[in-house]
Amino acid sequence: MGFRSITIVDLTRVEVGDDTFGELVSGSIFMAKHLALTVVATVLLCGCMDDAHVTLPSDSNSIRKRSIVVDISQCVTKQGQTVACSDVPTKDLQRVAELRxxxxxxxxxxxxxxxxxxxxxxxxxxxxxxxxxxxxxxxxxxxxxxxxxxxxxxxxxxxxxxxxxxxxxxxxxxxxxxxxxxxxxxxxxxxxxxxxxxxxxxxxxxxxxxxxxxxxxxxxxxxxxxxxxxxxxxxxxxxxxxxxxxxxxxxxxxxxxxxxxxxxxxxxxxxxxxxxxxxxxxxxxxxxxxxxxxxxxxxxxxxxxxxxxxxxxxxxxxxxxxxxxxxxxxxxxxxxxxxxxxxxxxxxxxxxxxxxxxxxxxxxxxxxxxxxxxxxxxxxxxxxxxxxxxxxxxxxxxxxxxxxxxxxxxxxxxxxxxxxxxxxxxxxxxxxxxxxxxxxxxxxxxxxxxxxxxxxxxxxxxxxxxxxxxxxxxxxxxxxxxxxxxxxxxxxxxxxxxxxxxxxxxxxxxxxxxxxxxxxxxxVAEARRKGLVEVTQGPDALGLTGQIQSDLNDGLIAMATRENCVSTDVDQLGDAIDCVPLTGNSDDFPAVTEGRQRVVRVLVTDMNVEVPSTNEVLMHQLRLEVKGLPNDVKTVGYRWARMNGNILSWLGFVFPEQGVADVHDGRLHVERTIAVPSMHYFELLY
Missing domain, CATH: 3.20.20.80 (Glycosidases)
Incomplete structure (x- = not known):
């Protein structure tokens, strides 16, 4: 695919290299300077945790690959069928049952x-x-x-x-x-x-x-x-x-x-x-x-x-x-x-x-x-x-x-x-x-x-x-x-x-x-065409381990939605203004959201904490691949938030990492070392 990635080397220096473990986001990266150390520390430390109650075997914290695929060109209908989004009337889109x-x-x-x-x-x-x-x-x-x-x-x-x-x-x-x-x-x-x-x-x-x-x-x-x-x-x-x-x-x-x-x-x-x-x-x-x-x-x-x-x-x-x-x-x-x-x-x-x-x-x-x-x-x-x-x-x-x-x-x-x-x-x-x-x-x-x-x-x-x-x-x-x-x-x-x-x-x-x-x-929901899109679940939908696997009993469980902008306003230069709903600390990162007309939201959960030997796995290498982006989309703003057992609670809401990624052939991917168990929420704005 010709992807490039940023590979973490230490807490003060990053190098550009091939697809290697530790990648942040494929393509060029925009990242606010004052978040750089936070992001680096997160990638290195997210999955590591001490447990005073048990001594784990030496192989229990081995990194295991996990992946999912989101195709935003394929929408889910109310009947549970997956068809091209361009062919689905708005009234037939399956919206999220909030169950709140x-x-x-x-x-x-x-x-x-x-x-x-x-x-x-x-x-x-x-x-x-x-x-x-x-x-x-x-x-x-x-x-x-x-x-x-x-x-x-x-x-x-x-x-x-x-x-x-x-x-x-x-x-x-x-x-x-x-x-x-x-x-x-x-x-x-x-x-x-x-x-x-x-x-x-x-x-x-x-x-x-x-x-x-x-x-x-x-x-x-x-x-x-x-x-x-x-x-x-x-x-x-x-x-x-x-x-x-x-x-x-x-x-x-x-x-x-x-x-x-x-x-x-x-x-x-x-x-x-x-x-x-x-x-x-x-x-x-x-x-x-x-x-x-x-x-x-x-x-x-x-x-x-x-x-x-x-x-x-x-x-x-x-x-x-x-x-x-x-x-x-x-x-x-x-x-x-x-x-x-x-x-x-x-x-x-x-x-x-x-x-x-x-x-x-x-x-x-x-x-x-x-x-x-x-x-x-x-x-x-x-x-x-x-x-x-x-x-x-x-x-x-x-x-x-x-x-x-x-x-x-x-x-x-x-x-x-x-x-x-x-x-x-x-x-x-x-x-x-x-x-x-x-x-x-x-x-x-x-x-x-x-x-x-x-x-x-x-x-x-x-x-x-x-x-x-x-x-x-x-x-x-x-x-x-x-x-x-x-x-x-x-x-x-x-x-x-x-x-x-x-x-x-x-x-x-x-x-x-x-x-x-x-x-x-x-x-509002009708105008946004907000609905579920196709997700191929893990544990390894991309076959990173050498074999494509999709088994809900043994892997990641994810969902994704897409929606359009509902604003027709323009700025002083006549360009479309950002009309993606803004949440969290988005004002600190204008390049992530400015002028974006659509948003894809992805929620990933990973609770597969055991391996066949019954040893615990505390970290996974997660790869999220998104495809089906329009051909004219060259960059995507992204925001990522996560929750795991290391973070006991939160007040308010923040996205601890935000940036801009290049898109190649309608695709991009995000790769992280994540804690197990954990939950991850991504917003992709384009």
Whole structure:
């Protein structure tokens, strides 16, 4: 190809040479002088890390080649086909399913945790869209706490206690996010507890973190008789009605709901709760058994009937998600045989909804997997079964899938990685990111990763210090780390951040929040022609090791998008101005972005930390090749950001390396020594 490269020799000198290890970017390089030492140090040191807990064999840190290929001339359609981009109408482009949901609100569940950094900085950086509440926050915001005495009148709002749910919904809405409320679990039983509010119960229902069992909140069953089930459903209806009608109506004359021009209304001034989830983990934390499964299915019928009686569809935005069964392996998901002891309850639910012609907005379930590929296979199996049974949503479309939790089964990763919090967070972040990449075109929405720490004991039984000490770690933020401020982002947070509308996301507008029954338009995304392009995955799509290999189980997982400029402005000389969305510290490097009319974004995850000998690999030599650039493109501005276990957190967003590269025959490539596990985001501007 005639590529040239810059080869790192030492920390003060660079030499131009042939294609050799250590290359930065093919072709001529523009690099700001004050970044030169930073870039050199990054290339030399990115993959090196100390592990005080294990002595690795001498060959464990050997460099192994990895490569992927992005063809920006080939676009992916909504049907999953790859065709020439010039032949695809804009409406048929497959846009990125952002899946930007988290579990929890910008409000702590452990009182001793610092909430300020979480509320003021970090939650916004996560760029979440959905926030799933209230599981993990104790009993007060579940139905057990909201309706503490099931003998009371469900139509009388004085029978309810909304204080904790108000706190959580208020925190989510004030942060301009969308709450997803889990109607869990059964109603409270103050009579049996002597008139006192019953406390939470915690126990082992299958939750494991880094291979260790962790207790989680266990609920009471929804009901054991038809009368109890009917009352439970009426309570759910009243809660939903209160946040969408009763509360806004009662506050309409408040000064907080009638601000001066430029002011902001308080969250309760407008409807605030549209996504209602039917319980969760019914045959685990939900308390149902094989003997009482029929009651669980009846409860959904009552749930759907009551909600649609109050909120007919079409005509409102209230969505019903169900049944949030946990699918713990691809083997379980693929076992659909009637009568099988290992058949998932999810399939029983699908059969029941179809047979009884019940209404359902989104099919929800939780996923536990040991790898992104296993998570993909679980979703494929669920998709296939739902299609086979003809499960439709309320618009008559094939039901859309919503994953309400994604858990990493960490039994197959090295022990040393589990023991190192930074590397484990990077591995988990890569797991989330790679899984979201593979779920494109299959999953409509997802909430994954706990924002805050959750108690594993009842606050009525232990003091606050003990509660904090034994709490379940946040997946996304640091709360108990000697060098990180409470509430700072972990590397895991990248899995949400990169999918927002300024980067890989759909481009902003209504498409991000489109709900059934609405006409979804997005002029910006349409004009940009923003969509997915073809990626040939690793581990070695280029054959750098002598053999071309493309195996998701053993290599890199990547995705890429392309988009056009939407501005027609020109500068004083009549030249087109830069209209690529600018993010990060781009103003320091004008040559990277000036006059660029298009952008290609590439997200690469590398979590292949083991080799056949079971020794760990801590570094890979990554080569990203991009082809299909227009013939008239001679240079490309590039920006690169990365996250791994060496970088425990970040505040704000920066691209630590930026430059300009020559293009030869419509191709360019980037080559790096990278840490494993790690995530990498590239922007190529032309």
């Amino acid at each position: 949901g988290v579990i929890g609100a910008p409000a702590t569940a452990v009182k001793l945790d610092n909430e300020k950094n979480l509320k003021d900085i970090t939650y916004g950086q996560l760029s979440a869209f959905w926030s799933r509440i209230p599981v993990g926050y104790g009993c007060d915001a579940t139905l057990q706490g909201i309706f503490p005495d099931k003998s009371k009148d469900s139509d009388n709002l004085n029978s309810y206690n909304f204080e904790e749910l108000d706190r959580l919904i208020g925190a989510v809405r004030t942060a301009y996010r969308v709450p997803l409320w889990t109607a869990a679990y059964g109603l409270g039983d103050a009579q049996s507890s002597g008139g006192l509010k019953s406390s939470c119960v915690y126990g082992d229902v299958g939750m494991k973190v880094r291979g260790a069992t962790v207790a989680e909140q266990i609920g009471t069953p929804i009901g054991s008789t038809d009368a109890e089930i009917a009352k439970w459903a009426k309570v759910v209806r009243q809660v939903t009605k209160r946040y969408n009608r009763t509360l806004p109506e009662s506050k309409k004359d408040d000064s907080a709901c009638n601000p001066q021009p430029g002011g902001v209304k308080d969250w309760w001034c407008t409807p605030s709760l549209f996504n209602i989830e039917f319980g969760r983990d019914p045959n685990g934390a939900g308390g149902f058994t094989d003997a009482t499964k029929t009651n669980w299915l009846k409860a959904y019928k009552a749930f759907a009937t009551e909600l649609r009686a109050e909120f007919p569809y079409p005509g409102n935005d209230v969505l019903m998600l169900a049944p949030s069964v946990i699918v713990r392996s691809a083997t379980e998901a693929q076992n659909t045989a009637l009568g099988s002891a290992n058949r998932s309850w999810l399939y029983d639910f699908i059969d029941y909804v179809v047979a009884n012609k019940l209404k359902l907005s989104l099919l929800s379930f939780e996923v536990e997997a040991a790898s992104p590929v296993e998570a993909l296979n679980i979703v494929k199996a669920v998709r296939a079964y739902a299609d086979e049974k003809g499960l439709k949503d309320e618009d008559g479309r094939a039901i859309r899938l919503f994953v309400t939790d994604l858990r990493l089964n960490a039994t197959k990763i090295p022990e040393s990685l589990k023991e190192n919090p930074g590397r484990f967070a990077a591995f988990q972040g890569a797991f989330y990111t790679a899984t979201k990449t593979l779920w494109q075109g299959l999953v409509f929405g997802a909430t994954m990763g706990r924002v805050v720490r959750f108690p594993t004991q009842s606050s009525a039984e232990v003091d606050e210090a003990t509660l904090a000490q034994n709490s379940l770690d946040s997946d996304l933020l640091w709360f108990d780390h000697p060098t990180e401020a409470p509430g700072n982002l972990k590397p895991t947070g990248w899995a949400t951040f990169w999918f927002n509308r300024d980067f890989l996301g759909s481009g902003g507008g209504e498409l991000d929040a489109c709900v059934p029954g609405k006409v979804c338009t997005d002029a």
